Amino acid sequence: MTRDPLAPAATASADVPRGPSPWATLLAVSVGSFMTILDVTVVNVAIHSLQQEYDASTSDVQWVVSGYALALGIATPLAGALGERFGMKRVYLLSLASFAAASLLCGLAPTLPLLIAARALQGLAGGFALPLGSARLFTTFPEDKRGLAFGVFGVVLVFAPTIGPLVGGAFVDAGLRSWIFFVNVPIGALGVFLGSRFIGADGPRTGDTRRIDLPGVALVCVGFGGLLLGASLLGSPTGSSAGVQAWVAFAVGAVALLVLVTVQLRSAHPLLDLRLYRVRTYAIGSTINALGQIPFFGTQFLLPLSMQVVLDVDAFDAGLALLPLALASGVSGVLAGQARDRWGPKVPLAVGFLLLAGGIVLLRDRAANPDPQSLIGPLLLAGAGAGAIPPTIQVTALGDIPRAAVGGGTALLQATQRVSQALGVAVLATILARSVTVSTGDHAYRAQYASGLSTAYSLALYAALVCAALALFLPGWPAAHEEAIPKRSDAGKASEPRTPSDS
Template sequence: MRELGRPVLLSAAVVICGAVMTILDSTIVNVAIERLAVVYDARLSTIQWVSTGYLLALAAVIGLAGWAVDRFGTRRVFMTAVAAFALGSLLCGLAWSAGALIAFRVLQGLGGGLVMPVGMTILARAAGQDRMGRVMALVGVPMLLAPAIGPVLGGALLDSASWRLIFFINLPVAALALVLAARVLPRGGGEERGAPLDVLGLALLSPGLAALVAGLASPAGGALAHGVWLVLGVVLIAAFVVHALRTPHPLIDVRIFRDRVVAAATATTLLFGAAFFGSLLLLALYFQLARDLSALQTGAVLAAQGVGAMLTMPIAGKLTDRVGAGSVVRVGVALVLVGTLPFAFVAEDVPGWMLVCGLFLRGAGMGATLMPAMAAAYAAVPEVAVARAASALEIVQRAGATLGIALLAAILQHGLTVRVPGFHGTLSTVEDASPAVRSALADPLTAAAGHTFTWALILTALTLFPALLLPRRREQPDPLQAAQDLA
């Protein structure tokens, strides 16, 4: 088994800087939404577009990543994306109104949407198929820790300094990413393989993804409006798939999913992302509202997931490169199932140590599931298709997370509506309630959370079905067959 080596480690450092910057920013901003509403004297439904606008912009440009890398090269696209994100961060910190802040968050999203798929392309090309498991584990640890650190760091900045620092904090990380990228990433590349931009595909996929996110995550509109956005998104994405199967140079080549391993890894990523990342919202709400922990205490408790992932990711990465992803992923899913059980049966008398142990097992399972599954997909894709495959996998992962958050939040809110007579508020209403009201809501919230975690448990269990199709041993892709499949 080849060692990772200095070039791969340096490439991983570049990707880690870009990934942590974008992930950390998302979680920090989510903590600051209420403060921003006060600063700009804006309605909460308006200021929530600070998060939603970012998500919409991010979804709109992900599909462009593969074409841009093939046309301009990874170095140029990555540095442009990081620079755009940094410029957006600077402008957000200087924003003078809610409208300006939302507009500058869109600029951030346009850059952030390209960072991850281009970063994954950099890793796949630097590491090769036989080292993808280890390099994905290497970058996976900070990517998992960032969402846990974000709320704690954001709370500290909001309480002790200025809200503007939640955006300015991105600037030194972006500068480091740009310096490393300029020194590490090879110049040129891409132009010789440049294919024409699939304009029709872009016109179908980008609005389709944005409509899907709007239907799942937008704070505006009622059930009918959300349903219309969802249907529009699904129709546009389906039309894109039909178009992509008929054009020689699609924006994203969906024919890669004909490969059994790629299809199984993608389905595993989708279902697991929905279950795991959707339940992260539940965990934060449960510990703060039902267990009455502060944001800082909640962040400290949730860090148990990061510790579990830190311990298993390096081991899972080595095993994935040595024996294949199948067995590793199945063990990981089983660990997440066991770790989620205490939350599916939560009650006031459940000891806190048991919940912390559950969080540790969830993190350990996540470390053995998500990155090995993605590594299996990259290992099965020929190098010429890596850039566009990275866009497809990033779309699937983000769609799964967004779907899971929307689904589980809706189930939790419905559970509260059923259990609390006369309650018709939103989750933000619960968070803003007085101490007396929050105390009265503790028991019904605990019951509603347990019911919602049961659904998260079901989603996690469904992940086992595609995971069973992942290879039990490491397989080298057949270049001739891969070329025929993509032809």
């Protein structure tokens, strides 16, 4: 049995490892995570200006956002194997440094294709850092503090993407679009410094390290890449050959994913440990986590576009309008973590998605006139719901799996999350693109765009309601809630799902 590379060294009798304070580790991981998550949305308010600069459609420019998210998803499963082979702390710090370097390339990119390529490099680096940091937090805090810890960490998970448009808008309106990416360089340096000081050293590694599943990586790239390409091509003008190409891309992606599932289930050392879906809470939590990206992340993609295109609001004001969402999310994230510790995950998740759905309904009603002042109430409501989701879903999904599987479980959870973000953006961008049949100078352009926004919000609403319904199948109040996280001594029991570390 190989040692879990993402779990810090500890004695059998101690649940919390010795070394730096868990809260100092939380600080270090939060800075690095803030940088990588910020870049998921920081370019949202620049989409409109990128369309104008490169004379490109929404479905073309969305690759700047979805290409980054897709690269995050592809790289995430590799984090565990790389951490095991080279050491978790070393890989984490190198990933942060690489992310900062890729950010520099993004700022210097002279063309749209080069910018998309540099964003993909960013995503690859961020995809290694995120699961390693999250898994270390999970194994660093004691069971009775995890909800609170992930509630605080959830402030970063929610605040970073909601503050991203504000930061991006300030740079765009100042004529400093490249600084959307350059700003990551000092943040990355700070993350490397804090990580080197406050993340505990890796324990001794055994010689029996897990091999990197290169065929699995190839299938992930073809599978998810095909789906994303297909969704993007559907946004091409009606009647073009792109429609046929889109369905071909969908077919190739679907076949690759079917092969991937078959291969991974038969492998003793899978890239994605799909056996974890046998754990009920992990399966439900992962489904909610993936589907929930449409209302959670998609809303943040649609809002800046709606204000900039329909009302000609400048980039900074479009980002500033999202501030109520960020503030409400930060407060509800901490409260939801405490509620989860006390009553279980069912209530905070179900209520969170219902509040988010209510906010989306109000945003949809204002699609034709998204005045920033009228959006304050809907955004406070949506933010109160959105903030409860990330910290609750992470600790819930990981709670019932064996300790030795936490690293692989985190990687699988975040990989599907990032790919779902990419696919969600592509689908929403496609809805917008296909709703507009006239040129930007036509008097009907804004009305058609507003109609497309309303349809896109409807899709986000339905996804939020489905997630709220799924949350009711999770444990918690009104039934008695008991934490079911296996202790270290339980990790090798035969009754637990077989994982790469158990092979």
